[in-house]
Amino acid sequence: MAARKTLGESLREHGVSRRGFLKFCAATASMMALPPSMGPVIAAALEKARRPSVIWLSFQECTGCTESLTRSHSPTVEDLIFDVISLDYHHTLQAAAGHQAEAAREQAMKDNHGEYLLIVDGSLPGPNSNPGFSTIAGISNYAMLQEAVAGAKAVVAVGTCSAFGGLPAAAPNPTGAVSVMDIVKDKPVINVPGCPPVPMVITGVLAQYLVFGKLPDLDEYHRPLAFFGQSIHDRCYRRPFYDKGLFAESFDDEGARKGWCLYRLGCKGPSTYNACATMRWNSGTSWPVESGHPCLGCSEPKFWDAGGFYEPLSAPLGTPGNTLLAAGAAGVVIGGVAATLAKHRAATAVAERQPVTVEELEQKL
Amino acid sequence: MSRLKEIGVKVEDGEAAPAEWGNALPILHEVGHGLRQLRETGEPTVIDLHALPFGPGDEGRLFDLLGRGEVEAQIQALGPTRIWETGFPGVWLVDHRNTEDERLALHIEISSVPEILRSQREDIDDAIVRLEACIADPAGTS
Amino acid sequence: MSDPMGFLLWVKGPAFNFALAVFALGMLARLVEIFILGRKTNYAEAKGGEWGPGFKTMLTRTVADPGTFARAPFNVVVGWIWHIGFITALLLFIPHIELFRGVLGIAWPGLPNPVVDAVTAITILALVATLVHRTQHPVKKHISTPEDYLVWTVTFLPVLTGYLAYHRLVNPYPLILGLHILSVNLFLVVFPFTKLTHVFTAFIARWYNGAIFGRKGVQS
Ligand code: SF4
Numbered sequence: 210m211a212a213r214k215t216l217g218e219s220l221r222e223h224g225v226s227r228r229g230f231l232k233f234c235a236a237t238a239s240m241m242a243l244p245p246s247m248g249p250v251i252a253a254a255l256e257k258a259r260r261p262s263v264i265w266l267s268f269q270e271c272t273g274c275t276e277s278l279t280r281s282h283s284p285t286v287e288d289l290i291f292d293v294i295s296l297d298y299h300h301t302l303q304a305a306a307g308h309q310a311e312a313a314r315e316q317a318m319k320d321n322h323g324e325y326l327l328i329v330d331g332s333l334p335g336p337n338s339n340p341g342f343s344t345i346a347g348i349s350n351y352a353m354l355q356e357a358v359a360g361a362k363a364v365v366a367v368g369t370c371s372a373f374g375g376l377p378a379a380a381p382n383p384t385g386a387v388s389v390m391d392i393v394k395d396k397p398v399i400n401v402p403g404c405p406p407v408p409m410v411i412t413g414v415l416a417q418y419l420v421f422g423k424l425p426d427l428d429e430y431h432r433p434l435a436f437f438g439q440s441i442h443d444r445c446y447r448r449p450f451y452d453k454g455l456f457a458e459s460f461d462d463e464g465a466r467k468g469w470c471l472y473r474l475g476c477k478g479p480s481t482y483n484a485c486a487t488m489r490w491n492s493g494t495s496w497p498v499e500s501g502h503p504c505l506g507c508s509e510p511k512f513w514d515a516g517g518f519y520e521p522l523s524a525p526l527g528t529p530g531n532t533l534l535a536a537g538a539a540g541v542v543i544g545g546v547a548a549t550l551a552k553h554r555a556a557t558a559v560a561e562r563q564p565v566t567v568e569e570l571e572q573k574l
Numbered sequence: 575m576s577r578l579k580e581i582g583v584k585v586e587d588g589e590a591a592p593a594e595w596g597n598a599l600p601i602l603h604e605v606g607h608g609l610r611q612l613r614e615t616g617e618p619t620v621i622d623l624h625a626l627p628f629g630p631g632d633e634g635r636l637f638d639l640l641g642r643g644e645v646e647a648q649i650q651a652l653g654p655t656r657i658w659e660t661g662f663p664g665v666w667l668v669d670h671r672n673t674e675d676e677r678l679a680l681h682i683e684i685s686s687v688p689e690i691l692r693s694q695r696e697d698i699d700d701a702i703v704r705l706e707a708c709i710a711d712p713a714g715t716s
Numbered sequence: 717m718s719d720p721m722g723f724l725l726w727v728k729g730p731a732f733n734f735a736l737a738v739f740a741l742g743m744l745a746r747l748v749e750i751f752i753l754g755r756k757t758n759y760a761e762a763k764g765g766e767w768g769p770g771f772k773t774m775l776t777r778t779v780a781d782p783g784t785f786a787r788a789p790f791n792v793v794v795g796w797i798w799h800i801g802f803i804t805a806l807l808l809f810i811p812h813i814e815l816f817r818g819v820l821g822i823a824w825p826g827l828p829n830p831v832v833d834a835v836t837a838i839t840i841l842a843l844v845a846t847l848v849h850r851t852q853h854p855v856k857k858h859i860s861t862p863e864d865y866l867v868w869t870v871t872f873l874p875v876l877t878g879y880l881a882y883h884r885l886v887n888p889y890p891l892i893l894g895l896h897i898l899s900v901n902l903f904l905v906v907f908p909f910t911k912l913t914h915v916f917t918a919f920i921a922r923w924y925n926g927a928i929f930g931r932k933g934v935q936s
Contacts, residue, residue: 214702225651225652226651226694226697226842227694227695227696227697227903228651228690228694228697229651231647231689231690231694232651232652232655232670232690234668234680235678235679235681235690236670236672236678236679237626238622238679239622239625239678242625244620244622245620245621246620248620290782345813349623379745406914409677419588428887429720429888430888440884440889444627444886445627446597446627446628446629446632447629451810451829452828452829452830453828454810454826454827454828454829456810468629468630472810472811472814473810473814479889480889480890480893482889486627487624487625487626487627488624490677492677493624493676493677495630499629499630502877509721509890510719510720510721510722510890511719511721511722511725514725515721515724515725516728521810521811521817521818522811522814523726523811523814523815523818524814524815524817524818525729525732525733525815525818525819526728526729526732527729527733529732529733529736529818529819530818530819530820530821532733532736532737532740533737533740533819533820535737536736536737536738536739536740536741537740537741537744538740538745540740540741540742540743540744540745540748540750541744541745543744543745543748544744544745544746544747544748544752545748545749545752547745547749548748548749548751548752548753549752551749551753552752552753558798563705564757571893574707
């Protein structure tokens with residue numbers, strides 16, 4: 210932790226030329242979804258940037274988010290870890306294990322108190338559930354988060370589990386899982402959801418923090434607008450087909466082969482905010498809709514409980530057809546009874562009618 | 575999951591005809607705009623092709639439309655960067671790749687020379703120092 | 717329920733199911749009652765058929781006669797515009813068709829979104845015009861009941877929220893989509909107990925009218 214060199218120094222030391230640095234900045238701008246004209250600004254900022262200390266905590270998760278991060282190619286994760294940030298604790302990626310690892314975490318928290326960036330992947334059992342559902346080195350997730358948050362500058366919740374609860378919190382939520390946002394109220398929380406998030410988005414958010422030294426602009430769900438500002442649907446190259454009303458009806462029909470819109474096959478693109486449509490996956494090779502599969506909506510809250518993956522977004526939940534039949538049948542019965550009663554009333558009224566004679570009326574007058 | 579089973583899947587062999595997504599043409603308009611600006615004010619333009627919602631084949635089609643011009647160059651810095659002037663002088667394609675040859679960024683740069691091709695001041699400073707050292711000690715013995 | 721997505725899942729799931737149940741129950745109860753009650757047996761000799769004239773009148777009464785048009789051109793024109801717009805947006809917007817497929821199991825071709833979008837915008841304007849007219853026109857104002865305003869509101873809200881959701885004018889998206897569905901749920905619940913039932917009964921009434929005249933052998 211001793212050498213907090215600036216990034217410019219550290220890159221020059223690695224024998225990186227100015228051209229290499231400019232290229233790095235161009236890639237960073239692209240990664241941060243900033244216009245290329247921001248390149249020089251980024252260069253100036255990166256030149257002076259100091260590597261922030263990062264502590265990464267993994268709770269109820271599948272390590273998919275870390276896997277995703279290590280597939281980030283722009284810049285390579287090695288660059289990112291060794292040059293751009295100082296990843297002081299990540300129990301999957303670090304070499305140290307056991308007590309040494311925990312000691313490294315505590316050391317980093319002490320040395321950088323109030324300054325480090327805390328990254329969390331995975332949800333955690335809430336304060337009211339059994340802390341034994343998930344522990345690290347005998348410490349409950351909840352206690353560890355509380356302790357680490359105290360000295361953090363900000364918390365980045367990576368992945369849908371830590372941002373929104375994700376799979377562990379899906380009904381019936383056996384571990385009482387909650388998101389980081391549910392617990393951390395007094396520190397800024399940045400959500401980078403996705404199951405997993407696009408690798409470049411994870412690194413992009415970190416780079417943004419590094420370059421501008423401040424936290425990004427966020428949407429209602431605390432997601433950085435630079436990456437989550439537009440829906441998949443609004444950036445989808447199949448959108449013209451949606452607007453024209455041309456849909457694939459199955460995975461092998463003519464529409465599917467022609468690359469028509471996947472709405473009817475369950476695409477959640479219209480309600481999903483993420484950067485897949487432009488950043489793509491696997492080093493920019495493709496993304497779900499491009500490979501012919503509907504978007505699952507993985508970067509949205511409650512996506513596991515939001516209806517079938519292959520049900521159109523507007524399809525109702527549950528079995529409304531049965532509701533309709535049952536209620537309709539009940540309606541028929543009620544209507545029948547009501548009509549019979551009314552007929553009966555009319556008949557009795559006729560039978561019991563006591564006509565008033567003119568004389569009677571005159572008497573009353 | 576019931577709906578998934580109902581959805582038929584057929585594996586096709588052979589290449590389907592490349593589709594036309596119509597994303598290449600609007601970029602040509604933007605390029606034309608940039609070229610006129612370069613002519614009038616000398617101001618360069620950079621378009622980040624990574625940030626565009628391309629469909630499969632869109633990029634190839636754009637490359638075909640732009641064509642190849644007279645100049646080609648390659649830079650080795652943090653992996654290769656390939657640069658070529660397109661069939662339209664003043665319009666360059668800059669393809670940044672990392673050491674594993676994966677694309678970092680793809681730009682259309684509209685200027686007389688792409689910025690990254692120029693020798694940079696910091697590198698020139700460094701060059702002076704090293705050159706002087708070389709003159710002082712041509713054999714590099716110290 | 718606290719977050720927008722939870723809200724959306726609630727309105728789409730239990731709330732929608734409830735609204736649908738109220739709608740189906742209420743509407744069928746009313747219709748069955750109407751049909752069972754029927755009309756008094758007519759002992760007079762039939763001078764003509766009932767079915768043919770009944771259906772004919774269903775159509776002819778749908779078009780306003782010249783006299784009505786001359787007296788209330790605004791009602792006729794604007795009424796037609798928003799009715800057609802409402803039905804188009806309801807039945808020919810593709811996500812709506814998927815909803816019908818989900819509930820009824822049947823589907824049909826839809827219209828391109830920009831068309832539905834334009835139609836919806838016109839419908840919103842027309843509906844606002846009807847409200848303004850209702851509150852400004854002395855006679856209309858006098859005869860309007862709270863029910864009329866309730867019906868206008870539950871009809872207007874789904875169109876408005878649908879438009880807002882389509883254009884993403886409210887964030888986050890699940891919130892406005894949820895409000896749209898909620899307004900539809902409200903529409904469904906109110907439907908069987910207000911004059912909205914005219915969607916079904918107007919045509920039945922027209923048929924009865926035509927049938928009565930047909931039987932008497934007179935034109936309607
Ligand atoms: S495929 Fe999905 S995201 Fe793309 S236009 Fe269709 S519904 Fe929208």
